[in-house]
């Protein structure tokens with residue numbers, strides 16, 4: 191990449207093999223709901239170590255399908271850390287469930303056991319059905335502790351793992367697990383949007399080890415429609431008098447959605463998945479370079495706290511800047527970095543502050559999330575960056591921070 195090119199905060203890596211894979215899929219018989227989807231799902235499950243993977247057309251759909259598979263409905267309550275993308279909370283709302291927003295650690299943006307405890311206390315007598323920890327930036331929430339706190343209460347866990355494809359986390363005494371293996375959760379959800387660790391354009395995946403959850407998600411991904419004769423409820427309509435299944439027949443057994451992903455998107459997914467080890471390795475290298483070079487900018491700039499014992503593959507490289515101390519607003523810093531060719535983004539405005547949620551649940555006091563949000567900036571991180579690009583970003587930051 192040329193020394194003067196603009197560095198966005200994230201972007202996809204598309205190579206000739208990806209183009210060839212998609213071109214081939216576009217010339218096949220099925221553009222959607224063909225054999226490419228199942229192939230991609232199997233490869234994805236194998237890559238993260240889960241029994242099942244359900245591919246859908248967005249990370250949002252993946253989260254919604256997971257909420258459906260837990261049977262979330264009106265009257266249920268879920269706990270969501272407020273420092274996340276909108277979709278984590280919205281997925282529960284799509285099912286009619288209510289969201290209790292948990293605070294997060296101000297220096298990592300992640301749900302802590304103490305914040306979870308406080309959220310459980312706020313739930314009072316309401317039945318909390320699930321918690322959705324978010325592996326913000328690619329660092330895992332403290333899964334072992336969160337599991338220990340919730341399991342005896344019958345509270346299920348859906349991981350929002352959209353940032354954490356490739357991360358390995360502590361899963362108990364001296365054992366580790368890949369994010370997506372669901373070692374300490376019911377399900378894990380991934381996004382395959384272009385800025386994420388790998389892409390299918392738009393796309394998502396939910397992983398699980400539970401055959402019932404898998405089946406439910408497959409049903410709801412496509413209109414609640416059943417084509418398998420052994421599962422027909424209307425035997426008179428589904429079968430001819432001679433006992434043969436009617437070849438045209440399908441039935442709708444639940445109110446589902448069209449969350450299907452195309453075969454050509456899955457062809458891109460399969461091709462990207464083959465390169466996932468390289469993407470992850472490159473993200474780790476770039477992260478180590480940033481860690482080493484940014485240390486000199488403390489205390490005006492701090493890097494996000496890691497989760498002890500994890501081997502993270504970061505989706506975002508987040509820094510926390512004391513804007514008051516440097517005497518510049520965040521907007522000014524963003525503009526000055528942009529002028530130096532460095533793209534940034536803020537992840538995220540705490541979701542409880544969004545007008546929709548403010549109208550629904552009123553004003554909440556979650557100071558850890560506010561503190562993280564006020565200082566956060568995501569700087570460029572994607573596999574095609576060079577080592578020199580990292581130095582360029584750090585030099586730009588040094589210049590702007592003064």
Ligand SMILES: *Cc1c(COP(=O)(O)O)cnc(C)c1O
Nearest residue numbers: 248249250275277352381382383
């Ligand atoms: C990207 C993302 C999503 C939603 O994924 P889409 O594919 O854009 O629908 C959900 N949660 C988090 C934390 C994300 O980063």
